[in-house]
Amino acid sequence: MIRxxxxxxxxxxxxxxxxxxxxxxxxxxxAPDRVAVALVARADTIAFHALITGTEILAGLALGGLLGAGxxxxxxxxxxxxxxxxxxxxxxxxxPVFAIAxxxxxxxxFGLASKxxxxxxxxxxxxxxAFQDGLRRTDPALLDLGRSMGATPxxxxxxxRVPAALPALASGLRVAAxxxxxxxxxxxxxxxxxxxxxxxxxxxxRSQADVMFAALFVLALMALTLWxxxxxxxxxxxxxxxxxxxxxxx
Amino acid sequence: xxxxxxxxxxxxxxxxxxxxxxxxxxxxxxGGAWTVLLGxxxxxxSTLLRxxxxxxxxxxxxxxxxxxxxxxxxxxxRDALANVTLGAHLRGQPPDLDRARALLAEVxxxxxxxxxxxxxxxxxxxQRVALxxxxxxxxxxxxLDEPFSAVDAPTRHRLQTLAARLLAGRTVLLVTHDPLEALxxxxxxxxxxxxxxxxxxxxxPDGLAPRDPAALGAAQAALLERLAA
Numbered sequence: 001m002i003r004x005x006x007x008x009x010x011x012x013x014x015x016x017x018x019x020x021x022x023x024x025x026x027x028x029x030x031a032p033d034r035v036a037v038a039l040v041a042r043a044d045t046i047a048f049h050a051l052i053t054g055t056e057i058l059a060g061l062a063l064g065g066l067l068g069a070g071x072x073x074x075x076x077x078x079x080x081x082x083x084x085x086x087x088x089x090x091x092x093x094x095x096p097v098f099a100i101a102x103x104x105x106x107x108x109x110f111g112l113a114s115k116x117x118x119x120x121x122x123x124x125x126x127x128x129x130a131f132q133d134g135l136r137r138t139d140p141a142l143l144d145l146g147r148s149m150g151a152t153p154x155x156x157x158x159x160x161r162v163p164a165a166l167p168a169l170a171s172g173l174r175v176a177a178x179x180x181x182x183x184x185x186x187x188x189x190x191x192x193x194x195x196x197x198x199x200x201x202x203x204x205x206r207s208q209a210d211v212m213f214a215a216l217f218v219l220a221l222m223a224l225t226l227w228x229x230x231x232x233x234x235x236x237x238x239x240x241x242x243x244x245x246x247x248x249x250x
Numbered sequence: 251x252x253x254x255x256x257x258x259x260x261x262x263x264x265x266x267x268x269x270x271x272x273x274x275x276x277x278x279x280x281g282g283a284w285t286v287l288l289g290x291x292x293x294x295x296s297t298l299l300r301x302x303x304x305x306x307x308x309x310x311x312x313x314x315x316x317x318x319x320x321x322x323x324x325x326x327x328r329d330a331l332a333n334v335t336l337g338a339h340l341r342g343q344p345p346d347l348d349r350a351r352a353l354l355a356e357v358x359x360x361x362x363x364x365x366x367x368x369x370x371x372x373x374x375x376x377q378r379v380a381l382x383x384x385x386x387x388x389x390x391x392x393x394l395d396e397p398f399s400a401v402d403a404p405t406r407h408r409l410q411t412l413a414a415r416l417l418a419g420r421t422v423l424l425v426t427h428d429p430l431e432a433l434x435x436x437x438x439x440x441x442x443x444x445x446x447x448x449x450x451x452x453x454x455p456d457g458l459a460p461r462d463p464a465a466l467g468a469a470q471a472a473l474l475e476r477l478a479a
Contacts, residue, residue, distance in 0.1 A: 141319045148303050148317045149387060151340035159340055163327045240326035240369065 030210040035217065038210035046199065046211075050218050053196040056112055056184040057226065060119020064180075065173055067120065068127025072169075075128075076135040077157060093125040097186060105191040115195065119183030126175040134168020135161050167241040170234040177230045181223045253281035253390055253421050256312045258302055263446055264294075264309070271297050273448040277440070279312070279391070284414075284422045284459060286432040287449065288477065289442035295425045298442065298449075299393050302423060316387035318397045322380040324368040330354065330379045331364045334386050346386075353382040357412060374405035381409070385416055392417055394424045398431065407463070410434055414460040429473040433466045435459045441477070452476070 012032045018024075019031035026034055039046065071089060074081045097118055104121075108114035138161045146160050188197025196215045203211035235241070256279040264272040271294040279285045279302075289295050297306070304311020324333045334354060335345035354364055357378040368376050377398065384392060394413070398406040406428075414435055426432055432439055433455055440449035455461060455469045 139323070141321070142323055142325070144300065144303070144305050145317055145319055145323055146340055147305055148315060148393075149337035149340050150314075152342060155340040155342060160325070163325065166327075238327075240367065 027207040027209050030213060034210045035213040038208075039214040039217065042211055042214065046196075046215055046218055049194055049196045049199040049215070050222065052112070052194045053115075053181075053184050053188065053219065054222055056115040056119055056187070056195065057180045057222070059112070059116045060123055060183055061173075061176060061180050061226075063116065064120040064123025064176060065127050068124045068172065068176075069131050069169060071124070071128040072131035072135060073157075073162075075132050076161070089125065089128055092121065097122050097183060101186050101190040104187070110191050110193055115184045115187035115192065118187035119180050122179050122183035123176040126179065127169070127172040130172025130175065131165060131169040134165030137168075138164050166238045170238055170241060173234065174227070174231060177227045178223070180226070181219060185219070253419065255279065255281045256391065256421060258312055260301070260309070264297065264301060264306070265446075266297065270446040272301075273444065273446040275448050277449055279421050279423055280438055281421050282419050283437035284417075284424060284435050286424045286426060286436035286439045287442055288426060288429070288432050288439065288452070288473075289447065290477075291427070293442050293445075294447040295442050296395060298447075299395055299423065299425055302391075303393055312391055314389050315391040315393050316384045316389040318380055318384040318392070318394045320396045321400060322368070322373075322376040324376055324379055324383075326368050329365045329367050330359060330371065330375075333368065333379055334383045336383060337387050350382070350386060353385050354379065356416065357382045357385075373401050374409070377401055377405070377409055378412070381413060381416065390421055392420050392422045394422065394426075396426055397424075399427065406431070411460050429470050429477060430463060430466060433469050433473060434461050434463065 016031050016033065019029055030038075071085070075085060075089070076082075100121075101118060104117050105114045108117050142160060142164065143156065146156050151160070184195070185197035188195040189201055192198040196219050200212045200215045203209070203215065258275075258277045258279075260272055260275050263270055263274045277285075277298075287295055287298065300306050301309045302312050303315045303317060304313075324330075325336065328336065328339075331347065331350055331354065332339070332345075334350040335347065338345040351361075351364065355361070359375060359378055359382070363371060363375065368379070371379065377400070380397070384394075397413070398409050401409065410431060424432075424435060436454050437459060439452040439454050441452050442449050452473070455466060457465070
């Protein structure tokens with residue numbers, strides 16, 4: 001964590017130095033100090049738009065996570081569902097979300113709903129595939145043990161396979177938390193009246209590069225906070241996940 | 251109560267897919283005694299064990315059996331005590347916690363460790379919990395699939411002695427790679443060999459199991475030669 005921060009500060013310093021030495025105009029590339037000034041001066045506006053984007057991301061994550069996990073369970077529990085729905089799962093990923101963004105805006109309007117739909121769509125796939133993969137990979141010896149104990153089919157799924165697959169679901173949710181902001185921002189670019197993506201597009205159009213960078217900075221901060229919070233929650237909720245390499249700094 | 255002999259008949263042998271694994275065979279597990287099955291990896295020992303457990307489609311098996319698998323297979327999300335009561339949990343029955351605690355004490359788990367998760371226990375301790383889980387099922391037939399292969403030699407020795415004591419009176423089938431383990435615990439012994447495989451009877455040393463390894467040196471050497479041949 002500390003080392004990551006140092007990398008960030010060094011990059012900021014290089015950026016500041018480059019802008020100062022090259023004399024590049026601020027409307028093309030503002031130095032970090034200008035961005036900081038813009039961040040403070042426009043704090044109210046940025047906070048307002050950040051709240052909206054944050055809501056879209058969280059709602060998309062909740063909805064996409066639930067739908068993805070539900071889809072995975074359905075695919076594993078029912079063979080007909082697998083035959084009928086697996087193509088749908090693949091198609092949901094094969095179609096670039098950019099391509100249908102205008103359509104979703106048309107259907108769900110310029111408000112929150114179309115962005116939540118977009119984020120949901122982009123989150124659904126990693127969650128569904130990761131969880132389904134986990135559910136399919138239950139140790140066969142564990143299933144043998146369960147059957148020898150006379151487990152009911154429901155218990156085999158809910159009390160053996162699902163808990164055994166929770167670490168896989170957690171991986172899917174981590175990936176989802178990483179891509180969730182993309183869905184929301186794409187939605188806001190295509191058509192919106194609020195949100196950080198809208199603000200950035202708007203600032204870009206008016207050559208307010210400093211505001212654009214300030215909004216981008218806040219977005220990155222939100223994405224990082226989301227990821228680390230989710231990671232901490234998942235670690236606490238599923239303490240039996242095996243770690244290949246610990247994330248903790250020594 | 252004297253346990254009855256159990257006989258598995260596979261008059262057609264057994265195939266997994268198109269691959270014949272087991273030759274036509276008939277195997278009798280002597281009631282209340284330990285039957286040990288030796289044989290090279292991949293010869294079909296586990297398949298025979300699964301057939302006996304009734305886990306293979308089309309093979310009725312030899313009635314309800316408690317299984318103790320190769321790795322301890324404790325589920326990581328339940329503590330030691332809850333792993334012992336896993337069977338009741340999977341059948342939707344209320345767990346008999348008093349009996350589970352008594353069994354954990356009997357296999358030598360400190361009461362302070364009853365609420366620990368498997369990850370917090372040593373390999374030997376986990377194997378003890380797995381033994382308690384097997385006993386908790388309280389079935390007349392017990393199937394052990396290389397249950398002590400993942401622990402160090404002294405721990406294995408202690409666990410063998412413990413299992414011999416706690417499983418006395420039950421009909422046990424032990425699958426193992428370890429000639430010494432086989433000679434210590436067997437009342438009757440078979441070598442599963444060939445392709446498709448069939449059980450060949452092996453001679454068992456005198457005396458009652460668990461036998462003292464000190465007296466098994468020559469028998470172990472002879473058995474090792476036989477297995478390596």
